[in-house]
Amino acid sequence: MEKSVVFNNKLLPYLLLVPQLIITFVFFYWPASQAVWQSFQREDAFGLNTEFVGLENYQALLVQPEYYKAMLTTLVFSSLVAALSLSIALLFATQADKNLKAAGAYKTLMIWPYAVAPAVAGVLWIFMFHPSLGTLARPLRWMNFDWNPLLNGNHAMILVVMAAVWKQISYNFLFFLAGLQSIPKSVLEAGAIDGAGPMRRFWTIVFPLLSPTTFFLLVVNVVYVFFDTFGIIDAVTGGGPAGATTTMVYKVFADGRLGGDLGGSAAQSVVLMVIVIALTAVQFKYVERKVQY
Amino acid sequence: MALRQLGAAAAVTVALALATPAYAVTEIQWWHAMTGGNNDIVNKLAEDFNASQSDYKVVPTFKGSYPDTMNAGIAAFRAGTAPHIIQVFEVGTATMMSATGAIKPVYQLMKDAGEPFDPKNYLPAITGYYSTSKGDMLSFPFNSSSMVMWINKDELKKAGVAEIPKTWPEVFDAAKKLKAAGHATCGFSNAWATWAHIEQFSAWHNVPIGSKANGLDGFDTVLEFNSPLHVKHLQNLIDLQKDKTYDYAGRANASENRFASGECAIFLTSSGYYATAKSTAKFDFTSAPMPYYPDAKGAPQNSIIGGASLWVMGGKKSEEYKGVAKFFTFLSDTDRQAKLHQESGYLPITKAAYEKTVKDGFYDKNPTLQTPLKELTNKEPTANSRGLRFGNMVQMRDLWAEEIEGALAGKKTAQEALDAAVARGNAMLRTFEKTAK
Numbered sequence: 149m150e151k152s153v154v155f156n157n158k159l160l161p162y163l164l165l166v167p168q169l170i171i172t173f174v175f176f177y178w179p180a181s182q183a184v185w186q187s188f189q190r191e192d193a194f195g196l197n198t199e200f201v202g203l204e205n206y207q208a209l210l211v212q213p214e215y216y217k218a219m220l221t222t223l224v225f226s227s228l229v230a231a232l233s234l235s236i237a238l239l240f241a242t243q244a245d246k247n248l249k250a251a252g253a254y255k256t257l258m259i260w261p262y263a264v265a266p267a268v269a270g271v272l273w274i275f276m277f278h279p280s281l282g283t284l285a286r287p288l289r290w291m292n293f294d295w296n297p298l299l300n301g302n303h304a305m306i307l308v309v310m311a312a313v314w315k316q317i318s319y320n321f322l323f324f325l326a327g328l329q330s331i332p333k334s335v336l337e338a339g340a341i342d343g344a345g346p347m348r349r350f351w352t353i354v355f356p357l358l359s360p361t362t363f364f365l366l367v368v369n370v371v372y373v374f375f376d377t378f379g380i381i382d383a384v385t386g387g388g389p390a391g392a393t394t395t396m397v398y399k400v401f402a403d404g405r406l407g408g409d410l411g412g413s414a415a416q417s418v419v420l421m422v423i424v425i426a427l428t429a430v431q432f433k434y435v436e437r438k439v440q441y
Numbered sequence: 442m443a444l445r446q447l448g449a450a451a452a453v454t455v456a457l458a459l460a461t462p463a464y465a466v467t468e469i470q471w472w473h474a475m476t477g478g479n480n481d482i483v484n485k486l487a488e489d490f491n492a493s494q495s496d497y498k499v500v501p502t503f504k505g506s507y508p509d510t511m512n513a514g515i516a517a518f519r520a521g522t523a524p525h526i527i528q529v530f531e532v533g534t535a536t537m538m539s540a541t542g543a544i545k546p547v548y549q550l551m552k553d554a555g556e557p558f559d560p561k562n563y564l565p566a567i568t569g570y571y572s573t574s575k576g577d578m579l580s581f582p583f584n585s586s587s588m589v590m591w592i593n594k595d596e597l598k599k600a601g602v603a604e605i606p607k608t609w610p611e612v613f614d615a616a617k618k619l620k621a622a623g624h625a626t627c628g629f630s631n632a633w634a635t636w637a638h639i640e641q642f643s644a645w646h647n648v649p650i651g652s653k654a655n656g657l658d659g660f661d662t663v664l665e666f667n668s669p670l671h672v673k674h675l676q677n678l679i680d681l682q683k684d685k686t687y688d689y690a691g692r693a694n695a696s697e698n699r700f701a702s703g704e705c706a707i708f709l710t711s712s713g714y715y716a717t718a719k720s721t722a723k724f725d726f727t728s729a730p731m732p733y734y735p736d737a738k739g740a741p742q743n744s745i746i747g748g749a750s751l752w753v754m755g756g757k758k759s760e761e762y763k764g765v766a767k768f769f770t771f772l773s774d775t776d777r778q779a780k781l782h783q784e785s786g787y788l789p790i791t792k793a794a795y796e797k798t799v800k801d802g803f804y805d806k807n808p809t810l811q812t813p814l815k816e817l818t819n820k821e822p823t824a825n826s827r828g829l830r831f832g833n834m835v836q837m838r839d840l841w842a843e844e845i846e847g848a849l850a851g852k853k854t855a856q857e858a859l860d861a862a863v864a865r866g867n868a869m870l871r872t873f874e875k876t877a878k
Contacts, residue, residue: 190875190876191876192539192540192876192877193536193540194518194540194543195518195519196540196541196542196543197876197877280626280627280690280696280699280704281698289626298690298846299682299689299846299849299850300850387839387843388692388839388842388843388846389843389847389850390844390846390847390850391843402836403836405508405512406508406835406839407833407835407836407869408536408833408835408836409836409872
């Protein structure tokens with residue numbers, strides 16, 4: 149006879165949920181609601197005068213041409229970082245999945261950059277690419293290439309994209325590698341016996357079977373570029389030159405922390421939150437359909 | 442962390458008070474942003490003060506860059522754990538001033554504590570920056586500097602520039618000669634882009650940055666630095682940037698070693714760069730006053746200061762305030778000020794310390810250190826050159842720099858860039874005016 153354990157206590161399931169609910173509430177709902185509340189207020193940096201101003205912060209935000217520019221910059225920055233870090237990480241993961249000699253060392257080295265704090269990563273890249281001090285910028289200048297991220301917006305964008313991609317590859321690599329290792333060898337062997345070459349096997353077997361991982365990473369990477377990259381931008385370009393690398397999250401940081409405009413900054417973070425929620429919803433509704441679990 | 446430290450400090454204080462009431466030591470927390478050699482100077486000052494008496498103990502804590510330190514102080518105030526003394530850079534002055542209740546004005550502090558204090562003993566070019574229009578000193582000047590032009594004498598000689606340039610046209614000529622003589626990537630440059638080309642430039646030419654005496658007389662100030670003179674200067678820089686006769690070096694001072702490395706032989710930056718230049722530059726260098734346009738009426742006027750002052754936070758015990766007041770008296774001591782000036786390169790804050798340094802013949806051997814003082818006292822300050830006080834100045838500098846960068850990259854004309862900088866800055870000032878009631 150099969151033994152089944154039944155918990156009769158009706159409270160138990162809720163008790164088991166409580167820790168997770170508390171965490172979600174304390175670290176997500178509570179700060180998010182604070183941001184929404186703050187976005188309706190005008191307050192000085194010290195919190196001495198607080199005034200309810202309704203939608204005034206949002207009105208002030210939506211008439212700023214710089215805000216729309218920041219949206220566009222965010223679009224360029226996030227698509228570049230997500231696309232590059234995902235594809236490069238996938239390439240590395242497929243290579244690491246082969247039978248390599250020093251696979252362990254190789255994998256460890258690949259994961260290291262993830263342990264580097266964003267601001268530190270930014271400083272590392274500045275050391276390499278500062279126009280007059282950078283170790284790698286000098287050869288560029290010798291080759292008569294006018295590398296100048298201090299004034300050229302495209303150069304500055306390339307620099308922050310490289311730094312942000314470099315930092316995110318590790319994370320993506322780890323998940324891709326795990327995904328690749330869970331693909332049954334028998335399927336690949338069957339493909340090989342049927343005469344499919346490595347490229348064909350990759351696109352018709354590996355890539356579709358990897359799609360749950362890819363989808364998960366896509367969502368995580370979009371969140372990463374939207375929220376976690378301001379440390380890199382702050383260290384590398386400070387949002388410049390001429391606002392060329394001011395993304396939406398950097399503007400939240402700059403207006404709130406450097407400018408002491410907490411209400412305006414909160415309004416921006418609410419807008420940003422809405423955009424990311426919408427993006428994630430779209431991803432789940434449309435992209436997830438193509439995922440094969 | 443800060444809370445725990447304070448808690449521990451309080452516990453120790455209480456324990457001491459209970460055990461040996463006669464030797465109770467009052468701790469004074471001092472947050473600062475000084476790095477390198479200047480950090481040592483801060484620690485030494487606290488040590489000396491602590492050794493000089495037994496009632497108070499000043500505890501200095503390094504809090505990061507100037508903006509970091511200021512933000513840490515503001516956050517601590519909101520959490521109720523503010524330090525007693527916090528070092529705030531000059532552009533944070535308006536923000537601190539407007540925070541009535543969060544700060545304890547220095548003149549009030551000295552009066553309440555019964556410490557001898559006469560604001561007339563301090564150099565007006567410095568204290569004017571930190572005083573109300575009535576002359577009440579709100580914060581205590583600590584490290585002050587001004588902007589000077591650093592000159593690589595060896596390279597100028599090699600390029601055939603006989604005399605150190607005095608005016609902007611002379612600087613442009615010298616830069617062209619330097620470029621022809623092999624300085625392909627940099628004829629001249631500067632750190633602190635907006636401090637050089639907007640703030641100091643305006644004061645030095647006696648033209649307003651903004652109305653109401655650059656904001657000193659009220660928060661309803663309006664920016665005005667899109668005048669023909671400003672436009673002409675920015676246009677010159679735009680033209681010279683094209684072939685790197687002038688080469689933009691960023692908003693802050695990360696590129697200062699383009700001077701010490703020999704790349705840029707003419708470089709405008711803070712006089713506080715002295716200690717670094719002395720230890721890193723392997724050539725004959727000196728400092729000269731900032732250049733001016735000879736056709737501008739009244740130029741050169743006088744320069745304004747940079748650096749930082751010490752603010753006293755509000756809501757502390759009167760016993761603690763007494764200790765802070767005693768510490769400020771200790772800092773104002775003539776010998777101590779003179780020594781501080783000669784070691785760090787920052788300006789002396791009292792008249793007596795300046796006169797002593799002159800009398801000791803220090804400047805005969807180190808003329809470099811006198812340049813900023815000569816600039817500051819060049820003429821009696823006018824409404825355009827007394828100082829400046831704009832709310833949100835920390836972020837506003839970034840905004841102005843954005844527009845200058847746009848112009849130098851060829852995306853905007855000089856007029857368009859300065860008009861935009863003024864318009865965007867004014868919008869920011871109006872927001873600040875509304876919150877700072």
